Amino acid sequence: MATSLTPRQAEELHKSIIAYLSANNLPNAASALRTELGLGEDVYDAGTAKKYESLLEKKWTSIVRLQKKIMDLESRNSILQSELDNATPTSLSRRNQDPASWLPRSPARHTLESHRLAINCVAFHPIYSSAASGSDDYSIKIWDWELGELERTVKGHTRAVLDVDYGGPRGAVLLASCSSDLTIKLWDPAAEYKNLRTLLGHDHSISAVRFIPSGGSSGGNLLVSASRDSTLKVWDVTTGFCVRTITGHAAWVRDVTPSFDGRFLFSTGDDRTARLWDISSSTPDHKATMIGHEHFNECCALAPPSSYQYLAPLAGMKRPPPATSAAEFMATGSRDKTIRIWDSRGTCLLHLVGHDNWVRALAFHPGGKYLLSVSDDKSLRCWDLSQDGKCVKVLADAHERFITCLRWAPGIVKEAPQENGESNGTPKKKVAAPEVQIRCVLATAGVDCKLRIFAN
Numbered sequence: 001m002a003t004s005l006t007p008r009q010a011e012e013l014h015k016s017i018i019a020y021l022s023a024n025n026l027p028n029a030a031s032a033l034r035t036e037l038g039l040g041e042d043v044y045d046a047g048t049a050k051k052y053e054s055l056l057e058k059k060w061t062s063i064v065r066l067q068k069k070i071m072d073l074e075s076r077n078s079i080l081q082s083e084l085d086n087a088t089p090t091s092l093s094r095r096n097q098d099p100a101s102w103l104p105r106s107p108a109r110h111t112l113e114s115h116r117l118a119i120n121c122v123a124f125h126p127i128y129s130s131a132a133s134g135s136d137d138y139s140i141k142i143w144d145w146e147l148g149e150l151e152r153t154v155k156g157h158t159r160a161v162l163d164v165d166y167g168g169p170r171g172a173v174l175l176a177s178c179s180s181d182l183t184i185k186l187w188d189p190a191a192e193y194k195n196l197r198t199l200l201g202h203d204h205s206i207s208a209v210r211f212i213p214s215g216g217s218s219g220g221n222l223l224v225s226a227s228r229d230s231t232l233k234v235w236d237v238t239t240g241f242c243v244r245t246i247t248g249h250a251a252w253v254r255d256v257t258p259s260f261d262g263r264f265l266f267s268t269g270d271d272r273t274a275r276l277w278d279i280s281s282s283t284p285d286h287k288a289t290m291i292g293h294e295h296f297n298e299c300c301a302l303a304p305p306s307s308y309q310y311l312a313p314l315a316g317m318k319r320p321p322p323a324t325s326a327a328e329f330m331a332t333g334s335r336d337k338t339i340r341i342w343d344s345r346g347t348c349l350l351h352l353v354g355h356d357n358w359v360r361a362l363a364f365h366p367g368g369k370y371l372l373s374v375s376d377d378k379s380l381r382c383w384d385l386s387q388d389g390k391c392v393k394v395l396a397d398a399h400e401r402f403i404t405c406l407r408w409a410p411g412i413v414k415e416a417p418q419e420n421g422e423s424n425g426t427p428k429k430k431v432a433a434p435e436v437q438i439r440c441v442l443a444t445a446g447v448d449c450k451l452r453i454f455a456n
Contacts, residue, residue, distance in 0.1 A: 012052070015044060016059070019052035075396055099438035100306075100367030103382050103393050104454035110148030112451040114141055118402075119445035121163045124409040125173065125189065131443055132175055133451050134161030140177055142193065145409075145441065145453045154193045157181050159205075167211025168237055169220045176223055176237075178206035184225055186237055199235050201242045204228035208255045211237075212279075213262040224265055226253035232267055234279065246284045248275055255299045259326035266330050268297040274332045276344060287327075288346040295335035299361050303329035303341075306368025310385035311341065314349040331371060333359030339373055341389065350389040354381055361406035366438040374403035374444055401448040409441035 005013065014037050021030035034044060117136035124131050129146040132154075140154040140161055159180035166189075168174035174196070175187040184199035184206060205228040212234070214220035222243070223235045230251055234244040251270035258265050264287070268274040274290040274297060303311060308320035311329045321328045329349070331341045339352040339359055357376035364371055370392075371383045378401065382393035440456040 012055075014039070015048060015052045016056040018044065019049050020056040022049060023053050099440050099456075100365075100369065102367075102438075102440040102456050103365075103370065104372075104380060104395060104442050106395055106398070108398075108452040109455045110145065110453040112143050112145075112148060112150065112453070113449060114150050114153070115139065115449045115451075117160075117449060118447040119404060119449060119451055120161060121405050122407045122443045122445050122451060123164045123166050123175070124407060124441070124443070125166050126410045127173065130189070131451070131453075132164045132166070132177075133445055134164045134177055134179075135449070136160040138179075140164060140175075140187075140193075142189075143451065145443070145455075148453065152193065154187060156185055156187075156195050157183065162206065163208045165210050167213075167220065167223075170214060174211075174237060176209045176211065178209040178225055180205040182206065184209055184223070184235070186240075197240045199223075199225075199240055199242070201233055201235075201245075202227040202229050202231070204252075207253065210256060210258055212258045212265075213260055222262070224256055224258060226256040226267055226269070228252040230269075232256055232265065232277075244279070244284065246277060246279075248277075248286055249273070252296075254297060257300055257302050259302055260304070261324075261326045264302075264327035266300050266302050266327065268300040268332050270296040272297060272334075274300055274330070274342070276327060276330070276346075288344060290330075290332065290340070290342045290346050290348070292340055292348050292351075293332065293334040293336050293338070297332050297334045298358060299333040301331045301362040301364055301371075302327055303331065303364050304366060304368060306366065307364055307385060308368070310369060311343075311349065314341075314388070315343045315347070331362050331364070333362050333373060335359075337375070339371070339383070341371070341385075352383055352389045352391070354391045354394075355379065357402075360402070360404050363406050363408045363442075366408060366411055372406060372408075372442070374398065374406045374446075376402040378403060378446075380406070380444060398444055398452065399446040399448050399450060401446055403444055403446040405443075405445050407443045409439040409443070411438055 018030045018033050115135040115137055119133050119135045121134045129144055131143045131145045132140055134140050138157050142151040144151055157179040161177055161179050164177045166175055178184045182202055186196045187193045188196050206225050208226040210224050212222040221236050221238050223237050225233050230249050232246040233242050236243050249269050249271050253267055253269040256267040263280045265277040272293050276287040278285040278287050305323035312320040328344055333339050335358040337355045340348050341350040342348055355375040355377050359373055359375050361374050369386055374380050378397055378399050380395040380398040381391050383389045384392045442454040445451040
């Protein structure tokens, strides 16, 4: 048989085999091979045997590692090729400059570690470069996501912290947290995260908490929570009182999200349904029920108006709904490993298949074109709504273990310049709407106790 080894490489291989056999108590085999190869004491002495004793094993394990690296590189190459196949020259040239086209990419800018157990939730401060994370270790940690540093640890809960959210009255940002200890706690970031009050009322674990935007008459004082007691509760954060209890789900309510105008709530849970509620009146109005998943639902999200242009054709609309209209389209993720996108009538528009395990969190891209998801399969996936929900990017190993949460940093609102009227009392000209700039910052966290920040 023809050999591809040089004489020197062949000699080293032979010596390595003999040394390996000798080290593993096979002296007869080693002696026979030495005799056949004609390696006497002048060529193969005790020092040579020691030198080559572990070489064969090292070579073997390095080959295995190289094979794994090759497989990882082939997988990444396949993902990049898929991105190229779905991108135009214009989009490629603009992707790094245009926030509406930005998608997360490996490696993460920061990997933040301090929690001792799984991280269940993450939230961004609406103004400063702070992010809060809640964990099974009962603690909340505050990070500077720009510097990648831990700022402080907030303690108060006596069981796992399941969700956190920033919000509250205008000019007075609060942090809300909820826990398996059946409480919701409000913290003041401006006073070193002092605990302002504790809200009591749920009969079981509280799985989600969200501030309701001040589009209505609430002035940003309302907070909604979802619980394993099958209810949603709306709270007044200034008094700490529960002002409304919403019933309708038949099992654990896993997630809830309010619309940008504060009029609607969208919730989902273990009864495999998602429900849309109108809370603008004194009595909550159940608008629609979405049924279709084959296992418990883990998460839900409402599509921003920027997504309407891509989703309206799927709903048979000739033109997108107005940007002032909230809760037109929504998405749910389930333990059946799929994502469904719905319209406000409860019709399923898209059924997205690709994850290999439970879908744990969803986030619509602020630019409107993409839906992002994370899963227990350790991956982050990007779905292109302009291509019928085609998966156009995968971060296959965004975390080492299950990914439990996903959050997009809030946009930066820049007030448009005002044009004053004449000094003689003429009325001012109409002021343009504030401009919202997309922040290309995304956070994920999971069972590996790591919080990762993806940013351009």
